[in-house]
Amino acid sequence: MASYDTLDNITLSGSKTTYNLTKGNFAFEPISANNIICSINGKVQSGNFSVIGSTIAFTDTSFSSSDKMDYILHVRTVR
Numbered sequence: 387m388a389s390y391d392t393l394d395n396i397t398l399s400g401s402k403t404t405y406n407l408t409k410g411n412f413a414f415e416p417i418s419a420n421n422i423i424c425s426i427n428g429k430v431q432s433g434n435f436s437v438i439g440s441t442i443a444f445t446d447t448s449f450s451s452s453d454k455m456d457y458i459l460h461v462r463t464v465r
Contacts, residue, residue: 391460398449413440425456
């Protein structure tokens with residue numbers, strides 16, 4: 387069985403590729419990038435980001451201020 391943490395949304399910008407991950411405005415460090423599910427403009431993202439500590443870094447630098455992060459989920463496995 388899996389459980390999820392819903393992280394705070396981030397505001398995307400064409401001039402940034404790295405963003406802080408937070409939950410309730412506090413830094414959040416996921417288990418790994420493989421435990422993150424996020425959606426931008428209605429498309430689930432996969433393979434185009436890495437996570438170091440509480441920072442997510444996207445390899446796609448073509449975001450604009452009109453792009454919208456729909457959600458960021460952290461998946462935890464519960465036994």
